[in-house]
Structures are given as structure tokens and as C-alpha cells.
Amino acid sequence: MKKTVAILTFAAALSAMPAAIAQETQKLTANKLNEYGLIYSLPVTHLNIEVEAIKTIKKAGPYYKYAKKYLGASNVVTEDSQTWEVKDVSISSKGVPDTENRYLMQFKSGSAPFLLLDEEGLPLAINTEVEENVVKRKRNKFADKDILEGEGYANVFTEDMVASESTMKRAEAAAQKIFELRESRNDLVSGNADQMPPDGESLKLMLDELNRQESVLTAMFIGTTQTETKVIRFDYLPESDTNKEVIFRVSDYNGLVDKNDLSGEPVYLSLTITEKGELPVNEKGEAKKLPKGAVMYCIPGKADVELTYKNNIIAKESVEVAQFGVEYGLEPKMFTDKKAPAYVIFNPESGSIRELGTLEISE
Numbered sequence: 001m002k003k004t005v006a007i008l009t010f011a012a013a014l015s016a017m018p019a020a021i022a023q024e025t026q027k028l029t030a031n032k033l034n035e036y037g038l039i040y041s042l043p044v045t046h047l048n049i050e051v052e053a054i055k056t057i058k059k060a061g062p063y064y065k066y067a068k069k070y071l072g073a074s075n076v077v078t079e080d081s082q083t084w085e086v087k088d089v090s091i092s093s094k095g096v097p098d099t100e101n102r103y104l105m106q107f108k109s110g111s112a113p114f115l116l117l118d119e120e121g122l123p124l125a126i127n128t129e130v131e132e133n134v135v136k137r138k139r140n141k142f143a144d145k146d147i148l149e150g151e152g153y154a155n156v157f158t159e160d161m162v163a164s165e166s167t168m169k170r171a172e173a174a175a176q177k178i179f180e181l182r183e184s185r186n187d188l189v190s191g192n193a194d195q196m197p198p199d200g201e202s203l204k205l206m207l208d209e210l211n212r213q214e215s216v217l218t219a220m221f222i223g224t225t226q227t228e229t230k231v232i233r234f235d236y237l238p239e240s241d242t243n244k245e246v247i248f249r250v251s252d253y254n255g256l257v258d259k260n261d262l263s264g265e266p267v268y269l270s271l272t273i274t275e276k277g278e279l280p281v282n283e284k285g286e287a288k289k290l291p292k293g294a295v296m297y298c299i300p301g302k303a304d305v306e307l308t309y310k311n312n313i314i315a316k317e318s319v320e321v322a323q324f325g326v327e328y329g330l331e332p333k334m335f336t337d338k339k340a341p342a343y344v345i346f347n348p349e350s351g352s353i354r355e356l357g358t359l360e361i362s363e
Contacts, residue, residue: 025124029114038105038115042298042351043095043122045322047305049234049247049269049315052088053256057081059146060223063171067221070175077223084255086267087229089315091305093349094235095122095322106293106332113335118348126295126335127343127359141229147216148224156213174217181214232256236269238303238321244268250309267309274318275302277325294329295344298351301325320350327351 028038058081067073097120105126107113116124124130161173187193188206197203234247249257249264257264277299279287301324307315334342345355 024119025130026117026119026121027114028117029112031112037107039102040105040115040117040123041097041099041102041121042296042327043120043322043348044098045238045300045320045350046094046096047236047238047319048092048094049236049307050090050092051086051232051234051248051256051267053230053232053250054085054087055228055230055255056083056085057146057226057228058223059148061148061220063167063174063221064223066168066171066175070171071178071218071221073222076221077225083252084250086250086309086314089307091307091315091317091319093319093321095120095348095350097121103296104293105295107336108333113341120348122348123297123346123351124348125343125345127341128345130345144226146224146226148219156216171221174220178214178217181210181217185210185214230255238271238305238323240271241273242269242271244270244308247307265310267307267314270306270308272304273301273321273324274304275324277301279326279328288328290329291331293332295332295335296327296329297344297346297353298322298327299325300350300352320347320352322350322352325350325352330356 058077058079060077060079061067063070064076064078067076095118105115113127115126116128116130118124156177158173158177161170161177164170164173184193185207188196188203188210197206232248236247245268246259246266247269248259249261249266251257251261251264254261254263259266279299282288300320300322303319303321303324305315305317305319306313330342330344335344340358340360343357343359344353346352347354
């Protein structure tokens, strides 16, 4: 049975830049203490689906009806609203140890080959070091505080705005204040103000305050628009061809929601197995026999994965999948050859061989 798990990213961040997460490795050496045997697991390939969604919050200002009349503004928020939009989706593979199938790498005594494992305990390499894997992940970004929320914006009210009982009169007074602020700013910038600030820093402070007041008053006419970012990761276990399986949904009010929450529009996953792994064959076309005490690895299959939302493809990837392949093994003595020991680098996502070669031994 396929399993899909949603993982919310709870950590708040002030930036939407990807976070770099280093993967720790561990090194095991075959020696007398472990009888020259190293135990390990091969991976089952999962799909990591990372979804970045943008929440847009629009709020109408109290004087939106008078924006055209007093400010000549036409692009105005006329009612409060909230919408969610999928901004970016990425699909990547991840290896998860198959703990029900563990293997023993058995080397001859007197040798000292070593095995490098990732933080999950999956093989990374034998007899060689590999560069530390860095996973880039996006992070949440929360919206800034709305300038019309709370009572902090009340200090821009003029006496006429406070005293007037008519909304139209208050709007007229607010518009008049906006034009006064603009005139004051122009005077400061051109150097024509009656009282110029003594230095550049003071000028900057005065301009910042004028801009702040104008922004608040203008928002009372045209409204405000704010955005925040939310990132959710889904873990999916491929088991067979899949056509339009609902993975999650997108709701205007709740954002990214579970696939069973019918308040949202569905996002579908389709998976097509394009290649199945096969055992290597000899000159006669017969499957090769497994070497005794073999160093096991995976010859994975391949699959095309596609995500669609509102009939549009939002992500597409071709991945190696361990469970669509077969397992085979390398001759263990090749790693203990004193003159030319072999090394191998694995793909921990699928258990396949990325690189196989021979080490140079200096005399």
C-alpha cells in the first residue's frame, strides 16, 4: 500500500532563502574486532516532494470608496480576501534503509577496507571518502505586520480627521494630508524647506518619517497586500505505476491541506515505470552468479514522476527507484587487493553504483 506523509516545516524564518543542512557520515573499518565483516542495509527509494506555497492577504482600507476621487487611484483593494498559490514544487529521491534485509560484507582477515555510511546508515562508499552531501531546503517566511493593524497608525490622523463625523470628510482630510507630506518631502529633497536638517542622518530620519506617514494614509485608500510563504514536504513510497493519485490539496483559505480535505483543489501524482533493473549476464546471456560473500548493491529501475494541478504540470522528474530493480554483488576480494585495491561510490538514494575504480598505492 502506498504511503504519503506530509511533514510541516515549523521553524520560522525571516528569509525565504534555502537552508543548507549538512549530512553527517560515519566510517566503519573491517578489522579483527568485527571479524572483518561489516553489516549494512540497502535502500528503499522514497520520493521527497517539497512544495512552496504563497499566501496573499488583501485588506481594504476604510476610504477605498474615495480613492479615485481624492487620489486618482484605480488599482484599489475593495474587499478583504485571502488566496493561496503554489509557487514552486520539486521532486527528489531519498533512500530509506530496508531494515528487514541486512547484509554482511565479509572480507579476508588481515585486510582493512572501510565502509562510509550516511546518517541513515546507507552505504556511500568503500575505500574512499566522498564529499559531504548538503541538502538545500526552503524555509517559511511570515508576512510583516499590516500597517493598518492595531492603533499604531492613529498618530498620522489630523485634527480634521478625528473631529469629522463624515467618512467622506475624513477621507478628504486624509488626502489633503498626503499632498502636504509629499510637498514637505519635495522641499527637503530640493533643499527649499524653511528649516533644513543639520546633517545627512537627520535628513534621512525626517524623510523616513514622512514616507511612513504617507504609506499609512495611502493604505487607508488603496488597501494593503501582504504575502507569506509556507513550505511542506511530502514523503511518498513508490510501489507501482500510478495514474493521478491525489497527494495533497490547495485550499484558498487553509493553504496546503491533506488529500482528504475536500476544501482544496487536488494535486495529482502520476508515476510511470520506464525501466526495470535486470541482473548482469555473461557471454551466453545467462544471469551471472552472485559472488560468495558479495558486496551487495542495487541495479535500480527508473520511473518518470509528474505532478499536475488544475490540469497544468507543476513538476516533473525522472528518478532511479531501488524497488523497481534487482540486487547484485561485487567480489569482496577486489577491495583487499594489496597492489590495486578497488573503491566504489554508491548512490544512497537508490543503492546503485555511481563510480567504481582502482586506488593507486604508492610504494
